[in-house]
Amino acid sequence: MREKVSIYIPTKNRISLLKRAIESVHRQTYKNIELIVVDDGSNDGTRKYLLEAQKNNRLKAILQPESFGACVARNTAINNSTGHFITGLDDDDYFLSKDRITTFVEQWHLLTKGESKIAGLYDSAKINTPQGIIDSHTDETSSYKKLRQKNNIGNQVFAPKSHYIKSGNFDPSMPAWQDWDLWLRMSNMFGEFININHFSYMVDETHEFNRITQKSEDKIRIALMRIHSKMGNVSLREKSSLLAAALAYPQVQPRLSDLVILIITGRLYTAIKATKKIITPSI
Structure with missing residues (x-):
């Protein structure tokens, strides 16, 4: 069997x-x-x-x-x-x-x-x-x-x-x-x-019920912090990748420190896209 x-x-x-x-x-x-x-x-x-x-x-x-x-x-x-x-x-x-x-x-x-x-x-x-x-x-x-x-x-x-x-x-x-x-x-x-x-x-993702994409920014930020902690020594490139994953959520607004890390690691497109969220925040 x-x-x-x-x-x-x-x-x-x-x-x-x-x-x-x-x-x-x-x-x-x-x-x-x-x-x-x-x-x-x-x-x-x-x-x-x-x-x-x-x-x-x-x-x-x-x-x-x-x-x-x-x-x-x-x-x-x-x-x-x-x-x-x-x-x-x-x-x-x-x-x-x-x-x-x-x-x-x-x-x-x-x-x-x-x-x-x-x-x-x-x-x-x-x-x-x-x-x-x-x-x-x-x-x-x-x-x-x-x-x-x-x-x-x-x-x-x-x-x-x-x-x-x-x-x-x-x-x-x-x-x-x-x-x-x-x-x-x-x-x-x-x-x-x-x-x-x-x-x-x-x-x-077409139904009216909540998914993770609708969780608060605070929850996504806390998850980001905890996964950093669990991973131990996180390289700058890894940190940049994790930040990009967090910023992919519409409700997560970029911080200046986020943008600096993205730019330093060559994620210019992600940095520009994140900056647009500040200029034209979602309602």
Whole structure:
């Protein structure tokens, strides 16, 4: 029998989107799947829906007594999972391909033959934006060195449960970039991440609910500070890359010190773009 794969979905008050996400899991051709949905204090009917779905053996529902945040929800699912492999799905996203999990399992066994050491797998994604659908996270691999400059993986990986646990799971103290932070720790401990280049995941940015892009500037700045601290000795180029990632959010206004670092490291386009945010701030 093929190894069991546990899929976690954290959710809160997005029942219509959650149903779409769950259906995309049930359409998978790989059948040895454990679906765990952790509700983070919903009051929109999600809990009733999950309990009914659990009765019909469609998923395992975990209902948190109150809202502790998505990080805690993900960790709760991981710690209660029974699969050999784990991957995730955000409740407002969905799997595009029916063979996403099958491909992950097959590629894992193909790539780990012999003495090959990898942290996990990921996949290029489609992002549905108000301006149209774009391709994202298309790099062939992601190493610890690359991850020290940007998250070129995205928000989901496929890896053995032990890789999540030994790396410390998601850090609830991170107000943003929790996935990036964990991928850094996993790659530092276990090696590279490999892209299966299947475009089997859709990130949906067209709905009315909040995503990280709408988090406050303070939260993005705190995440930037904490990821600096966790990385240890950060080079000027790495610092510039992390700043560029933070400034990519419309709500993050550049500081003079940010612009100096960008210019010194040759990121003139990023510096000019950031300066325009000061001249013509978003309303």
